[in-house]
Amino acid sequence: MAWFLRTHAGRFLVVLSACGLIACSEDRGQDVVDSRVADLLSQMSIEQKVAQMIQGEIAHVTPDDMKRFGLGSVLNGGGSFPDKNKYASLQDWVELADSYYLASIDTSEGNAGIPTIWGTDAVHGHNNVIGATIFPHNIALGAAGDPELAAAIAEATAMEVIATGVDWIFAPTVAVALDPRWGRTFESYGSEPALPRDFAGGIVEAMQGVGIVATAKHFLGDGCTSRGIDQGDTRL
Numbered sequence: 001m002a003w004f005l006r007t008h009a010g011r012f013l014v015v016l017s018a019c020g021l022i023a024c025s026e027d028r029g030q031d032v033v034d035s036r037v038a039d040l041l042s043q044m045s046i047e048q049k050v051a052q053m054i055q056g057e058i059a060h061v062t063p064d065d066m067k068r069f070g071l072g073s074v075l076n077g078g079g080s081f082p083d084k085n086k087y088a089s090l091q092d093w094v095e096l097a098d099s100y101y102l103a104s105i106d107t108s109e110g111n112a113g114i115p116t117i118w119g120t121d122a123v124h125g126h127n128n129v130i131g132a133t134i135f136p137h138n139i140a141l142g143a144a145g146d147p148e149l150a151a152a153i154a155e156a157t158a159m160e161v162i163a164t165g166v167d168w169i170f171a172p173t174v175a176v177a178l179d180p181r182w183g184r185t186f187e188s189y190g191s192e193p194a195l196p197r198d199f200a201g202g203i204v205e206a207m208q209g210v211g212i213v214a215t216a217k218h219f220l221g222d223g224c225t226s227r228g229i230d231q232g233d234t235r236l
């Protein structure tokens with residue numbers, strides 16, 4: 001129930017607002033958010049603020065750690081699963097997501113009670129989850145040259161991600177791969193800057209349209225490093 005409320009409450013509020021049951025404007029809504037943020041910050045210690053800037057890997061952060069430290073977010077990278085079990089079920093994912101969330105809002109050990117969020121690398125489907133739909137990788141979508149197809153895949157992926165209780169996807173990748181020696185070329189849509197330009201907006205809108213936070217990545221120039229060295233120097 002906690003997961004259901006957490007992942008669907010925002011959409012319920014949107015529907016109520018659209019029906020006129022909640023009277024608010026976009027500006028007024030932002031004022032409320034700004035006021036709430038300022039109020040929280042005024043009550044937080046330096047340690048609590050630092051904790052909000054930390055993203056822990058689920059392999060190394062337990063719900064008890066979350067309850068104690070109040071980390072801002074967690075992530076599961078490639079090859080990272082609940083209880084380090086690659087065959088973890090859908091229910092295992094949901095239960096861990098709920099455990100982190102409930103621990104993050106528990107103030108009994110002194111954390112600020114700010115809900116944590118969980119991010120994942122679902123860049124061609126929710127690929128860490130057994131049974132999830134796996135789609136062609138970005139280089140293939142770039143070759144297809146169909147932004148609407150890429151957006152439809154992003155929406156389907158986001159729906160499967162939200163079903164596991166995860167809030168945030170580290171995608172789309174907007175790297176322009178100029179050297180095929182780069183070991184992550186498959187994550188790029190291609191060597192033409194127009195490709196990520198045409199794809200990224202629709203992907204973000206599709207993901208966020210179903211309630212998932214999207215993130216364009218990585219650091220500027222990561223696809224055109226000297227000699228294709230991952231995380232190397234980009235020479236302009």
